[in-house]
Amino acid sequence: MKSRIQVWAAGAVLALAAASVQAQGYPNRPVRLIVPFAPGGFTDVVARILGQKMSQSLGQQFVVENKAGAGSTIGSDLVAKAPPDGYTLLMVSSTHVISPWIYKSLPYDPIKSFTVVGKLVDSPYVLLVHPKVPAKNVQEFIALAKSRPEEIHYASSGNGSAQHLMGGMFVAMTGAPLKHVPYKGSSGAATDLVAGVVESSFAGVPNALAQVPQGRLKALAVTTGKRAPQLPDVPTLQEAGVAGYDASVWLALLAPAGTPPEIVAKLNTEIAKLMNAPDTKKALFDAGVEPSPSSPEEMTTYMTQELTRWGKVVKDAGIKLE
Template identity: 45%
Template sequence: MNRRNTFAMLALALACKLAAAQAFPTKPITLIVPFPPGGSSDALARSLTTPLSQALGQPVIVESRPGAGATIGADFVAKSKADGYTLLMGAVHHTIATSVYKKLPYDFEKSFAPITTVALVPNVLVVNAKSAATDVKGLIALAKAAPGKVAYGSNGNGTVQHLIGTQFSGLAGVELVHVPYKGSAPLTTDLLGGQIDLSFDTLTPLVQHIKGGKLRALAVTTAKRSSTLPEVPTLAESGLPGFDQGTWFGILAPAATPRDTVARLNTEMAKIIHSPEFRKRMEEIGAEPVGDTAEQMAARIKDDTAKYARLVKDAKVAIE
């Protein structure tokens, strides 16, 4: 009798566990975007959350928590309950922060469970349409003529735009002033207004201004040209060989999130990302959809953490 009771209790516990897993989600999910509205992270998050809400049968709410090069939002998610209801729109910036910040309050590889990479977005070197620089060679000439006076904006200290700026300065032999912002929206506003001279931001928040004639794209920072701006050369083609920097964005959960919850989220997100509707939306904003496995995203994070550790060391970038 005791053995039968034990088996019955174990079976009941297993059934309850399975039922709980199948029930996810039972309440709204919050997706933390660590930048202000108006940038690539926000655009990708909102493109994903509407169909994801329909697939999961629960609202998926986008919440912005910007600041400190995207680390404030990441820290919030790292310390959230690991139940799948608080997620992070992570980015390549977080792999850079691991080396840039001396006292980061979380470990990006250990504190998160990767779910899937949403998209890759090329970065683009842009200047105001009124700038005298019409190509990369002309921009370098202007910077050399006024050392320490030409300013570029980034999404914050330790972001990929910051690192691209330091790499560009080194290869071109120029002295640029770095101006960090909390995100693409305030950065683009100042670029359009002439408060800064250039940026290496992602294509998504810039494409409408480039096509509208308010900004001039001089080069993309990736190894190949963008299909959205096929006429714009790469930095390598413009005389700076070896440049291949872009930005990826992906979804992560706190590290201890149940595997079946991560698997459910990956399955639903991958279906959306691989859909024709999502691909069409990505083409409109200059992004390339990915939708990989959690394991593939984890490998991407590991590789980029090592890659940017070397670049950060070479650039001597450090933040207390």
């Protein structure tokens, strides 16, 4: 029995030593950074900023790959089943903890199937409307929607997306009977909003910055409890009379479950350093987000809380796949 214990202990020591050596040499080949959304969207923009900075600082290419579909679950499943060696990473948004409540069954667990590297950024969404909509503020928009039941539409990047849930929560809290129109990505939703095919959308700050100053869209409110620094004149939904509405979209970096802690720590440390660099801060500000790096442990706890929170939103708003 003693010899077996000694053999097991020796094996454990060797495994730890191997993991330490692996982390010291990491990365020694290109790293895949999977974005489970279409190109051009909120998550994709931040992934490309981070990928470029990580490539420069760690001396290996962080290659962004878009694997869109099924409310981010296709790309997430790919990473959940990838080798836990740090060479396949996943950038997720709030959608990651929304999808389990939208889809009847997932081939992975949103928490247990992954190792959290850390939180990256936070951002509000913006309630945008087409100029043809005769509403100058949120209360007028709510009144208009109630006077024209289900004639006013809101576009999203797809069923179960954060955009979908932001709109669903607005409908549930205000009683405004907006009709949801899901697209296959935020770019398509934004294009049809600008064209006037749909009347409104809860979209990322970058979409607002690209369209509002030119008068192509109107920004009525932001979804967070505080105003967006990029849009200081746009009120929060709470300021606009929707009491208790406070929701942000966040991005986090995940790896497959079982990824060596040394590699996770190295990535987390590097990300925190990059997020505090002035040039990265400016690039992220221009992209409409604020850096909010965290430890793996803090983000794991936060994701678990968000899973519960958005589950309640889905239930209260009666949101289902369409």
